Amino acid sequence: MRNFYEIESKFFINIANYMNNWENYLGIFDNNTEKKALTQRIASHVQTLWNQFNQDRSKLDKHYMNTGDGFQAYIASFLLPNIERVFSTLVRDENIFAIESLFLVEKDELVITDFGCGPLSGTIGILSVLEYIFSINHKLILPKKIHINAIDRSDKIVDFGKKLLTKSLFESVVVSVEHITSPEKVTKNSDVILGINVFNEIPLKHRAKTLNSLYSKLNNGGLLLVMEPGQEEHAKSLGTLRNEFISANNDGQIISPCAHRKNCPLSTETTRKDWCWFRHSWNTPKTIALIDKFSKLDHHELNFSYLFVQKNSVQSAETFFARSISDEFPIEIKAKSPQIEYFKNNLVSGEKEEFLKMVEYEGGLNKILLCTKEGELESAFVIADPTQKPYRRGRRVKLDSELYMRAKERN
Structure with a gap:
């Protein structure tokens, strides 16, 4: 509706x-x-x-x-x-x-x-x-x-x-x-x-x-x-x-x-x-x-x-890992830039080597800002793919494995 x-x-x-x-x-x-x-x-x-x-x-x-x-x-x-x-x-x-x-x-x-x-x-x-x-x-x-x-x-x-x-x-x-x-x-x-x-x-x-x-x-x-x-x-x-x-x-x-x-x-x-x-x-x-x-x-x-x-909820609220609080958007990639170095050194999920491979992908790298069930801000990273439906502001991320490459955000 x-x-x-x-x-x-x-x-x-x-x-x-x-x-x-x-x-x-x-x-x-x-x-x-x-x-x-x-x-x-x-x-x-x-x-x-x-x-x-x-x-x-x-x-x-x-x-x-x-x-x-x-x-x-x-x-x-x-x-x-x-x-x-x-x-x-x-x-x-x-x-x-x-x-x-x-x-x-x-x-x-x-x-x-x-x-x-x-x-x-x-x-x-x-x-x-x-x-x-x-x-x-x-x-x-x-x-x-x-x-x-x-x-x-x-x-x-x-x-x-x-x-x-x-x-x-x-x-x-x-x-x-x-x-x-x-x-x-x-x-x-x-x-x-x-x-x-x-x-x-x-x-x-x-x-x-x-x-x-x-x-x-x-x-x-x-x-x-x-x-x-x-x-x-x-x-x-x-x-x-x-x-x-x-x-x-x-x-x-x-x-x-x-x-x-x-x-x-x-x-x-x-x-x-x-x-x-x-x-x-x-x-x-x-x-x-x-x-x-x-x-x-x-x-x-x-x-x-x-x-x-x-x-006094009569029924438990549906649990989910995080909510997208931004649209999926491209980030500027520069080798050894302070931003990339920060994310590489503050990964909470995923491996540094794989993250660096994603950074080098010629099609580009996209980011989604998340607010997690722990009340923390995290950045999730996905390969830019125009054939896939992008993440939109407000979307629930039900499992942490859905967006596995993530880094802690600065508060």
Whole structure:
């Protein structure tokens, strides 16, 4: 399943109706005819908001959701990509089992806490995931009702998201949405907690306290998904928040992306220039593609960083040796260069003589950066072969023998 809006939904939310309601709100198409002036105006505000998010946060008005232009720009260009980020992450095989574990017994009420919810993008993402897993696993038991703790400071954006959701629900579904202004006001313990692109807007000194407060109200077996932008600043900050979280919560089983519970080697506490982020390509909806045309943005490839945790996991997470945290890429080969000498002298798997033979291969040598189950960074080396599918960022390496020529990386 590549895109959330392609699901044939029938249990909770009619996703086709949701998409139609979203498009009708924007009004960019009139009987499939593009309203060019309106599209250009929205695109201009989208570009402004994007620049403030990604280039100069000091110019971002913390009440941007309460302005007409900022509100519309966010709905036009940020809502659906955030839904897709959540959906595409959670429907991966390594994450599905944890979600399914919530529905092995009858549940009177499923409680979702969407922190910094905005227009409920995280909620729509998880409901899309539920549509998918219930369609492929008929042994799961549907919850009788769903309650959503919608935590956000903006009444306007929550009301909009709530209306868009309720207009798209199937009639047989019982869903309640409670708007809450802070985590302290949550009265119902949660089965799922979502924090989608929100912790980067909280002062650093308050992030861990806020996350731990939310987690304390998560039921046993419950799930926590924190997702942040893929840029270096935010991904490294999430690594640091992860370190603080696992230090304070021994019962949190990391489902993904990490193969370990040790300190993140790519957090703000390290000096390395690499950072842990992932990407997902999707078929951009035509309305977003049209806005991108005028805003000069490109939403085809969605970047993000994330942490997915289960409390007192009812099932062991799938074990694997390492995760690729880079794409496979060529390295410059120079005889007796400091880089080659370092790798040769710091091999953790493979023989020096064989490594030097690989270096001399005329077709070139490629490298993949790994984060292992020991929380260590290693470089794996493979002969460049255009006939083979290259390793991509995010791929799990299940056995250490899969990439046997490896060297310890500098931290």
